[in-house]
Amino acid sequence: MSSSPPPSSAAASPSCPKKMIALRSSDGETFEIEEAAALQSKTLENMIDEDCAGTPIPLPNVTGKILAKVVEFCSKHAEPGVDDESLRAWDAEFVNVEQATVFDYILAANFLEIPTLLNLTCNVVADMIRGKTPDEIRKFFNIKSIFSPEEEEEVRRENHWAFE
């Protein structure tokens, strides 16, 4: 006579098992994310609501490298019991990357509609812009400016209260 092994509980919490959502990046990598973390993204939330989260959700606009970090971000922000200060510190570390990566985060946050990530990353870029003259901004972001002389004059007039 053998006793049947106790049913393996899928979840840490006694109430319900944690649902995992599968995401597929543009380059074919698959990632798993907890439902609670996925709900940070309005796009994913809509998809989950419409119950198409059975198969991995394809995200053609996000590469595997970025998607991994986004999953990390959402998971961290969905963790219960993290106090504000340490979360802020974690966020600061998260965006302590090179500028191109921050831009990628912005694009991902915009596409996936993750307000917290969007806010964090846009503030970082805004900080990069702050304190710079237009020339310095162009150099920093590698932007070529194509203003005709008339346009140049118009823009200068419109915004002439800055850095006069």
Added chain:
Amino acid sequence: MHRRLHQPHLPPSDSPSSAAAAPSPSSSSDDAKRGKKRGSYNCGRCGLPKKGHSCDSSSTAAAAAAASSTPVSASAAAASSTAASASALVRPSFSSSSSAARPPQPPPFLPRHPISHLRRALSFDDLDVRADEGEDFDEVEPDLDERDQDLVDGDADAGGLPVRCLWEVMRRLPPAELLAAAKVCKGWRDTSRRVWRAAEDLKLRVPARAQLCFVGSVLNKCPELVRLSLRMESDVDATMLACIAFSCPNLESMEISTSSNAVNRITGDELGRFVADKRCLTSLKMEGCSNLGGLVLSSSSLSTLWLADLYSLSKMVLNCPNLREISLEFSRNGNDCTDLIAMVDGLGRSCPWLQNIHIASLRLSHAVVLALTASDLRGLRMLSLVLGSEITDASVAAITSSFSDLELLDLSGSSISDSGIGMICNEFPETLSRLLLALCPNITSSGIQFATAQLPLLELMDCGMTICDANDESLISDEAINQGMEKRPKSNLHLIHQKLIIKHSKLKKLSLWGCSGLDALYLNCPELNDLNLNACKNLLPDRLLIQCPSLENVYASGCEELLIEVIQNQVNNDSIPVENHLPFKRLADGSKRIRVPHFLCQQQFDVDKKQRSRRRPCNVLVE
């Protein structure tokens, strides 16, 4: 500028909403009155104390939204040197977001003007200096076409951000930076135009040069403007009002503050015309109003009115039936001859729905209170009548018999005594949560204790400079003396060796600044966050016991070194004294052995651990 007597110690840091700058301990008192501009010692952005605090402007949008510091606050904060001389737009205590010279206010009772989620704010701190203040941001829906999602910036190599993302970045720039960003390239110029056009909130510091031109050109960029706040650095007159009236058709809220050398020359007639023409104006705040003369305001939309530095109003007629909140601060130079009785009488009749009243004037008297109580202001929730030394216990009797639901009562600077407190406790125990009685020399420690015992909902109590010798000049700032604060003769005996025992389950902020007559203090308040003991110079270290596990800030400037040490030990002591409930039995040899059930021992240990980890470290702030 307003100068208000307050604790002569720390320079106020402004807040609400704004953050950063050395906080001033004095901000605890009269905060309510002060409002952001005044300098509070709590960061407006995140509610943490400002001292040594740098607010992370990349915190959540909500926090940013709550806290965008106004230029006024920022410059006030930066320039704050002494508490007493901070000039700022004084805000009545009922302003929820105001930082306080007094302990910061608990959540407001008056529902705030609903923040539409399309609000965007641009804040000019200084056009010449790089602004580093963040803006507030709520969820905003830009008016971009679908195709813009894919449209990358028109110029090549613009960082590859689609317009929508660039918009999100640019709207987080302060105005000065936004103007600079517009010059980078075409795409950025277009996006910056969109950001301007979408702006609904604007806070501008108006430099002295070419102010009209400047304000006009900026206002032209944001025609949808709903809320405007100007800090004038040079004289302002009705031409500015005309400029605003012309450029901002949708204006709902306007605020004009003046820096120390700017004179506000707007007259009552001009202001009246402005208000009458602006059909959607709901909030008007102005300081430096010494040239108003007479004022007749007619508006069915106006619900909030704050006027500061009023002087000798020949008449004041407010035909504003929807007015909910009014704050009138009169000049303190002693020559003001406004007929307060007629004014209050008119107020009661023409604005029946008033909920919050704040009047600060040296000429407040019992007769004025009678005029107020004679009116049928059934909705009154917050009443603040300060600086009136002629307000007496009889006035309190009138107040208690006319208003039954007060949530805030501020009679600082009055002559009420402990029996006045008794009347207050009798009438308002079910509603009163904020009681401010600073600078009331006739109040004693028994009155204060009675109040804390009888008012179960009390969250804020300000007893600054009550238990002290009012003639002690070292406590009163020079300004106070210059402004002719009356020094009332008092017998000194009951002003020394006073003790206070306060046990209260809800009290969050307690101010005992300047109570030099206090030598013993016992506090057992589990919810207490802020404690102000500045200038309690006679408090004995061995007669101080603070059992307040939620305490976050203690202000102890001007106290003895030893006392400060004791305070630090007590508030940061990990072992919370737990009352011993454990049973003991006397053994045959006469000794007592405590029988500790095993589970109880474990429980206590867990409780201790939890409490230790939950409690934030408490700051003891000196200077």
